Amino acid sequence: MENVIQPQPGIMDIQLYQGGASHAEGVSDVVKLSSNENPFGPSDAVKEAVRKSVHELHRYPSIDHLSLRRAIAQVHKLDADRIICGVGSDEIISFLCNAYAGPGDEVIHTEHGFAMYRISTLAAGATPVEVPERERTVDVDAILDACCFRTKLVFIANPANPTGTMIGGNEVARLADGLPPQTLLVLDGAYAEYVDGFDGGASLVDSRDNVIMTRTFSKLYGLGGLRIGWGYGPAPVIDVLNRVRGPFNLSQTQLVAAEAAIRDRGYAERCRAENARLRTWLAEALAGLGVPSDTSCANFVLARFSDQDEAEACEAYLRSRGLLVRKVAGYKLPNCLRITVGDESACRRVVHAVGEFREVR
Numbered sequence: 001m002e003n004v005i006q007p008q009p010g011i012m013d014i015q016l017y018q019g020g021a022s023h024a025e026g027v028s029d030v031v032k033l034s035s036n037e038n039p040f041g042p043s044d045a046v047k048e049a050v051r052k053s054v055h056e057l058h059r060y061p062s063i064d065h066l067s068l069r070r071a072i073a074q075v076h077k078l079d080a081d082r083i084i085c086g087v088g089s090d091e092i093i094s095f096l097c098n099a100y101a102g103p104g105d106e107v108i109h110t111e112h113g114f115a116m117y118r119i120s121t122l123a124a125g126a127t128p129v130e131v132p133e134r135e136r137t138v139d140v141d142a143i144l145d146a147c148c149f150r151t152k153l154v155f156i157a158n159p160a161n162p163t164g165t166m167i168g169g170n171e172v173a174r175l176a177d178g179l180p181p182q183t184l185l186v187l188d189g190a191y192a193e194y195v196d197g198f199d200g201g202a203s204l205v206d207s208r209d210n211v212i213m214t215r216t217f218s219k220l221y222g223l224g225g226l227r228i229g230w231g232y233g234p235a236p237v238i239d240v241l242n243r244v245r246g247p248f249n250l251s252q253t254q255l256v257a258a259e260a261a262i263r264d265r266g267y268a269e270r271c272r273a274e275n276a277r278l279r280t281w282l283a284e285a286l287a288g289l290g291v292p293s294d295t296s297c298a299n300f301v302l303a304r305f306s307d308q309d310e311a312e313a314c315e316a317y318l319r320s321r322g323l324l325v326r327k328v329a330g331y332k333l334p335n336c337l338r339i340t341v342g343d344e345s346a347c348r349r350v351v352h353a354v355g356e357f358r359e360v361r
């Protein structure tokens with residue numbers, strides 16, 4: 001008999017998210033450089049806050065996240081009433097799709113855009129629309145050309161993953177101002193912390209009613225395992241998202257950890273500076289070995305090889321040396337490998353191994 005128990009249309013079109021590898025067969029001393037994690041982990045203040053939180057695990061957490069929202073608002077000089085916190089920025093992306101897009105609606109993402117935009121769009125029953133990029137960089141005109149009366153959301157990450165490239169504030173403003181009236185622009189700022197002095201688009205949010213920014217504690221703050229993100233948008237949009245948000249979506253442990261993380265400005269600044277230093281060193285050393293990359297604004301380098309075969313062979317060689325990097329053929333970059341900027345010893349090991357690989361080839 002035919003199975004009449006079926007999911008909503010679009011669900012079976014979802015390709016499962018591919019995470020970064022974390023184990024290498026038969027190799028000890030493995031370094032994971034495949035998920036853009038902070039190699040130094042969370043700050044000591046965060047570890048202490050998590051330790052203390054275990055005594056309150058029988059209590060339900062805060063529903064309104066007020067203390068964390070106030071800390072974020074203070075640090076970034078934002079309006080706490082227009083901040084929403086979620087289980088990673090992934091949950092904010094999901095809230096946006098569920099609240100604003102459904103069957104018959106279109107959601108735009110770019111050619112090399114982050115996989116969750118497409119997954120959350122399909123989960124909401126809406127139609128993902130992929131727009132070309134120009135030389136691995138978001139193309140504002142291509143996005144504006146793809147917009148129509150069905151377009152409800154446009155997702156761009158700035159800096160972008162997995163390309164590491166950015167577009168300037170004037171270009172983002174031109175995009176916001178050129179959108180149809182029913183379209184909301186989502187600025188994914190997962191890597192905004194890595195750009196010294198960059199507000200992630202917060203000022204654009206403040207000056208427009210069609211822009212929302214998402215941020216995360218998973219990258220610079222070293223808390224990918226704890227799952228905390230946030231969004232900053234116009235009051236009516238935040239009100240909508242709070243209606244689809246579960247009241248207890250974040251545990252008290254998540255909330256206190258995030259607050260300790262964002263208040264530890266010294267640690268965040270040291271991680272940002274160390275990433276910038278090692279990223280430059282890594283990119284230049286790889287270029288010296290004949291492996292170029294675009295100037296990265298994030299915590300990874302997108303290394304370009306001559307073709308897919310060479311990229312895959314290099315990934316396998318690095319893996320055999322305990323160095324796990326990310327293949328990005330699924331992001332339409334088959335000749336590239338995304339390499340997270342690790343600590344100094346990890347960066348040296350990568351360069352040494354890529355050098356060996358280039359020699360034997």
Ligand SMILES: *Cc1c(COP(=O)(O)O)cnc(C)c1O
Pocket residue numbers: 036087088089090091114157160161188190215216217218219224227228229
């Ligand atoms: C890592 C990343 C995120 C963060 O996801 P979380 O759910 O907050 O861990 C969001 N967007 C992009 C582009 C990313 O690379």
